[in-house]
Structures are given as structure tokens and as C-alpha cells.
Amino acid sequence: MPEKTRTTMGQVPEKNRTTGDGPTENRTATGQVPDKTRTTIGQGPTQSRTATGRGPGTAGTTTRRETAAEPPTDTADATGPAPVSRRRRTLLLLLALTAATSATALVFGLLSWAPDPPEPTRPLTLAEGERLAAVRVTNLRDLRAGVRITAGADAARIELVGWVDWSRSLLYLDVGGPGAGAERGLVQRVGPVLVIRPDPAAVPTPAAPPLLPPADRWRLHRLAPGTNLAPVLDLLLDLAADRPDQTQAVPGSGARWIAQDTVAAGPVDVLEASLPAGPPRRSPALGSTAAPTPSAGSASTDPDGQTRFWLDQDARLHKLVTRLPGVGPVTMILNRADRPTLRPVDALGGRPGLPRALTDAERRRLDRLPARLRAQRGATMTLTAPVGTDTNLRGAGWVSWTTGTAYLAVADLGVPDRRTLLRRDTAGLARADVSAAAAGGGTAEVPGRPPLPPPGGPWRAQRSGGDDLNVLVEAAVAAGSVGPPGTALRVREDVTAGRTVDVVEVGPADARLRYWIDRDGSLRRLELHTNANAWAQLDLQPAVVPRLTPTPRPAAKPRPATPRPR
Numbered sequence: 040m041p042e043k044t045r046t047t048m049g050q051v052p053e054k055n056r057t058t059g060d061g062p063t064e065n066r067t068a069t070g071q072v073p074d075k076t077r078t079t080i081g082q083g084p085t086q087s088r089t090a091t092g093r094g095p096g097t098a099g100t101t102t103r104r105e106t107a108a109e110p111p112t113d114t115a116d117a118t119g120p121a122p123v124s125r126r127r128r129t130l131l132l133l134l135a136l137t138a139a140t141s142a143t144a145l146v147f148g149l150l151s152w153a154p155d156p157p158e159p160t161r162p163l164t165l166a167e168g169e170r171l172a173a174v175r176v177t178n179l180r181d182l183r184a185g186v187r188i189t190a191g192a193d194a195a196r197i198e199l200v201g202w203v204d205w206s207r208s209l210l211y212l213d214v215g216g217p218g219a220g221a222e223r224g225l226v227q228r229v230g231p232v233l234v235i236r237p238d239p240a241a242v243p244t245p246a247a248p249p250l251l252p253p254a255d256r257w258r259l260h261r262l263a264p265g266t267n268l269a270p271v272l273d274l275l276l277d278l279a280a281d282r283p284d285q286t287q288a289v290p291g292s293g294a295r296w297i298a299q300d301t302v303a304a305g306p307v308d309v310l311e312a313s314l315p316a317g318p319p320r321r322s323p324a325l326g327s328t329a330a331p332t333p334s335a336g337s338a339s340t341d342p343d344g345q346t347r348f349w350l351d352q353d354a355r356l357h358k359l360v361t362r363l364p365g366v367g368p369v370t371m372i373l374n375r376a377d378r379p380t381l382r383p384v385d386a387l388g389g390r391p392g393l394p395r396a397l398t399d400a401e402r403r404r405l406d407r408l409p410a411r412l413r414a415q416r417g418a419t420m421t422l423t424a425p426v427g428t429d430t431n432l433r434g435a436g437w438v439s440w441t442t443g444t445a446y447l448a449v450a451d452l453g454v455p456d457r458r459t460l461l462r463r464d465t466a467g468l469a470r471a472d473v474s475a476a477a478a479g480g481g482t483a484e485v486p487g488r489p490p491l492p493p494p495g496g497p498w499r500a501q502r503s504g505g506d507d508l509n510v511l512v513e514a515a516v517a518a519g520s521v522g523p524p525g526t527a528l529r530v531r532e533d534v535t536a537g538r539t540v541d542v543v544e545v546g547p548a549d550a551r552l553r554y555w556i557d558r559d560g561s562l563r564r565l566e567l568h569t570n571a572n573a574w575a576q577l578d579l580q581p582a583v584v585p586r587l588t589p590t591p592r593p594a595a596k597p598r599p600a601t602p603r604p605r
Contacts, residue, residue, distance in 0.1 A: 160297050162296070163294045168294065174348065174354055176280060182205065182378065184203055185377030186199065186373055188372075189370045190370075194217050195217070195218040195267060197215070197219050201213055207381075208229060209383060211248060211381050212227075213226075214226050215243050215245030221263075224241055227257075233259070235257070236252075254384075258386075259425035274361075293313065295312075296309075304351065304357060304376070307351050311345050312348065346359060346361035347361070355375055358372050387573065387574070389531075392542070395528065398529075405523060405527060409518065409519055411560045412518055417438055417440060417582065419435070420438050421580075422436075422511075422576070424577075430453070432449050433450050433483060434448060435489075440520075444464040450483040450486040451483070455475070456474065462587075463513060467500060467502075469500055470498065470501055471494070493588065496591075507569045507570060507575055514552055515577055523552065530553065536563060536578070539557065540557045541555075542555055543555075561581060563580075
């Protein structure tokens with residue numbers, strides 16, 4: 040039988056043990072029963088640890104066989120922190136000390152740092168003077184560039200975003216800023232001719248305009264005196280010329296090297312010099328009889344006579360900062376990589392072409408045009424005519440080639456509540472001024488067709504020709520009876536109302552007409568180069584035309600009777 044458990048001071052009871060083949064107690068290597076828990080006076084219980092350093096278990100001991108199988112390892116309590124832990128703690132302390140030292144050195148360095156003094160300004164070298172003199176020639180050679188301009192200050196500030204085409208003296212910009220006024224919206228300019236597409240509801244900050252300009256709502260515009268826009272546009276166009284400006288390169292011109300800088304395109308030199316006095320006279324753009332572009336002259340000379348140019352090594356201008364009298368500070372930033380081909384709007388002649396003589400097929404279509412129109416009998420007409428800076432006309436009506444009659448209602452954008460009824464027939468031209476409601480309604484931008492029959496009223500006879508509107512309407516009526524006069528040139532191929540056309544130009548330089556003829560031989564548009572150096576359009580759409588009754592003619596006044604001699 041196993042012995043009873045014994046209890047002694049400081050020892051736990053021994054478990055049953057047997058001898059021989061009976062159960063025996065687990066013994067340690069010393070032959071003693073391991074303590075499970077010990078209790079001493081003043082001390083709490085301590086857990087027993089095995090020779091392998093494991094935590095307490097149920098038995099809390101290992102057998103001799105287990106002891107021989109597992110090599111003994113040191114425990115943390117027996118030997119203290121592991122060497123790896125000590126190395127890690129030492130490394131962390133060294134890193135913290137290094138970071139603190141670096142931070143302290145950085146703070147002291149920042150407090151004691153001072154920038155290097157800028158390199159002093161100096162007169163231009165010969166190479167720098169030649170680059171400055173070649174700026175405008177380089178612009179003309181590069182053809183186009185994207186621009187972003189800020190002009191003026193505070194409430195008078197205007198902002199421009201878009202493109203300049205120096206090769207054609209063409210500007211295409213979106214105008215914004217608090218000082219934009221009536222010019223807020225899109226602007227195009229060819230030489231001195233400016234058209235706008237106003238948008239009073241546009242956001243103040245401009246954005247790049249659409250590459251394909253909208254076709255509607257363009258009008259000829261005259262900039263009011265004192266506006267910031269006119270001198271800025273002049274300066275932008277004056278940055279191109281066909282020969283160097285030698286006054287910029289001569290010693291004693293006052294031009295100086297200021298500093299080096301870096302822009303998006305790379306390193307540049309900042310040079311200070313006076314603005315050029317104005318480019319040599321340039322030929323007007325293709326399709327325009329405008330006079331050569333006037334130079335900015337004194338309008339582009341800032342009060343202190345100095346302007347800063349950001350130039351690269353190839354004489355390309357990337358930025359310009361100056362002051363203009365009456366405008367204030369002006370900053371121009373040029374993007375030399377943004378160079379799309381620009382398309383002028385129809386009022387400025389449309390996209391450029393390569394004029395050439397007519398082919399045989401094109402000549403036959405032009406010669407057969409009158410017969411083709413008489414076979415169609417008639418068409419609706421839509422008028423868009425910028426005939427003056429204060430006169431932009433819109434109209435709608437009909438033309439009958441069988442009777443030689445045209446009848447339309449014309450609105451002036453400057454007088455939106457009035458209409459002019461215009462009729463042309465075998466008796467000549469006649470006009471009558473009526474209210475918008477009496478003339479078919481609609482808006483000034485899109486007027487309605489004239490009433491039928493024509494209203495009675497103060498119709499007045501007009502002589503043939505006289506103004507651009509009369510010339511355009513008479514040409515539309517005559518196209519059904521005689522061919523275009525004079526030498527004809529094919530300007531380009533174009534598209535209108537979804538149909539491909541050949542644009543054929545005829546007539547003298549001071550009264551040029553363009554016939555838009557589709558491949559079926561139908562006339563789709565007539566254009567006239569107006570006295571304002573813009574182009575007026577009369578769009579034609581084949582249709583059934585109502586009977587155009589004659590206008591009421593004023594009764595002839597009776598002659599006063601002459602007394603018979605007695």
C-alpha cells in the first residue's frame with residue numbers, strides 16, 4: 040500500500056509512491072519529490088520550474104528520460120535578460136541619441152543660416168543682347184503659343200487665357216476677371232478686327248476656350264476708350280516681327296541681366312530692357328483686306344521704360360512683366376508647347392485655305408448654278424451680318440428664284456425691339472421699319488420670318504447697292520439668273536448644314552463674294568466681305584416658298600394743278 044502523505048514545515052505533501060512494480064512517485068534527478076508549491080513564513084507561494092525552463096504544469100517535473108532527451112537551457116530568472124534583448128536596447132538608445140543630436144544641429148543651423156547674396160545685375164553680354172533682339176523673330180518663326188495674361192489691379196483687373204498665332208496676327212482668348220465688363224466671354228481678333236461672343240453669366244476666372252469655336256452669337260465689337268483690353272492685345276500681337284530689333288542689342292541701351300530663373304520649360308535668364316517700339320508693318324492675314332496691324336507705340340512703354348523678359352538659350356520668350364499706362368501691371372506667361380492650329384470664326388473669314396484655280400468639274404458646277412437654282416424654285420434665308428462695329432444684323436426670310444423676289448425681316452442687336460422689313464423684287468428694293476411684334480416676333484439674335492402679306496406702312500424705296508445688306512440680298516436673287524462675275528478661285532473645302540461644299544471666291548478685292556456650292560451644284564451660302572473688314576453670311580436652305588405678294592406701294596401724290604393762262 041502506498042504510504043500516507045507527509046507534511047513538514049516548508050514542504051508540500053508527497054504523493055503516493057510504490058516500490059517494485061507498484062506505483063512510484065515521480066522523482067527528480069536527486070531522488071527527491073519536486074515541490075509543487077512551497078510556503079515559507081513571510082513569503083507567498085512560488086511556482087515550481089522544470090529543468091527545461093517551462094512554466095508550471097500539472098506534474099511540474101520531468102523524468103530522467105525526459106531530462107536526458109532535452110538539453111537544459113538557462114531561464115530568464117536564472118541568468119537575467121537575454122543578450123539579444125540587451126543589444127536591442129543598446130541600439131535603440133544609440134538611435135535616439137543620434138536623432139536628438141541631428142535635430143539640435145538642424146535647429147541651430149536654421150537659426151544661423153543666411154541665403155547667399157544674389158548675383159549683382161550687370162549689362163548684357165553680346166550673346167544676351169543678340170538673344171533679346173531676336174525675341175520677336177523667334178515668335179514669328181514659332182507661329183503660335185498658349186498665353187495666360189493678368190492686367191491691371193483690384194476691380195479693374197482682367198485675366199486672359201487662350202492662344203496667339205503671330206503668323207496670322209490672330210488672337211483667340213477667354214476674357215474674365217472683375218474688370219472684364221462687356222468683353223467677358225470669348226474674343227477673336229485678326230489684325231485690327233475684333234469680334235466677341237459675350238457671356239455675362241460666365242464665371243470670373245477664365246478657362247482655355249474650345250479649340251472649335253462656337254458658331255453662333257459672334258458680333259463685331261469696338262473696344263471703348265480707356266479699357267484695359269485694347270493695349271494688352273496690341274502688346275501681345277506686337278511681340279512678333281520679321282527682323283531683329285537692333286536697338287535692344289547695342290551697348291548703352293540700358294538693358295541689363297537681372298538673374299537666372301527656372302520655368303516649366305527649363306532654365307532661363309531674366310533680362311530687363313525697354314519694350315520694342317513696334318513691329319515693322321506686316322501684311323494682313325489671308326482673306327482680309329484690313330490695313331497692317333498698328334503697333335502699340337507709346338501705349339506699350341511702361342513709365343520707367345523697363346520690362347523684364349524671361350528668355351531661354353534659344354531666344355524664346357516664356358514670361359514678360361511690364362507696366363502699361365492706364366492699365367497698370369501686366370504679366371504674360373507663354374506656353375511654347377501649347378501650339379494648336381487656330382480657326383477664325385466665320386465673321387473673320389473662317390479657317391484658312393489654299394486658294395487655287397477651279398478644276399473643270401468645279402467650273403461646270405459654277406456655270407450651271409443659275410439653272411440649278413431655278414429648278415429648286417426657292418429657299419429659306421438666314422442672315423448673319425457684322426456690317427459695322429455698332430451694327431450687327433440678324434435676319435430670316437425667303438428667296439424665290441422663279442419670280443426674282445427676296446423678303447426678310449432684319450434685326451439689329453443694338454436695337455432689339457425694332458425690325459426692318461426688306462423686300463427685293465423686279466420693282467427694286469423697299470424697306471419698312473416696324474416693331475418686333477409686327478415683324479414676326481422672335482429675338483434679336485434669332486428673329487422670326489416676316490409676316491405675309493407684307494404689312495402696310497411707310498415703305499420707302501432703296502437704290503440698288505448702297506450698303507452691304509443690299510449687295511448681299513441682290514447677289515442672292517441674281518444667283519438664279521446669271522453666273523458669278525469675274526475670275527473665280529477655290530478658297531477651300533468646308534462643311535455647312537452637314538454637307539461638304541467648295542468655297543469659291545469671285546469679284547474684286549473691295550467687293551468679294553464667296554459662293555458655298557455643294558457637290559450637287561446647290562448654293563448653300565453666300566458671303567460678302569463688308570466695309571468693316573468682316574464677312575457677312577446669308578445661309579440658304581432649299582424649301583417651298585410661300586407666295587410673296589408685292590409690298591403696298593404708296594399712292595402717287597396728285598400734281599398741283601397749274602392755272603391755265605388766260
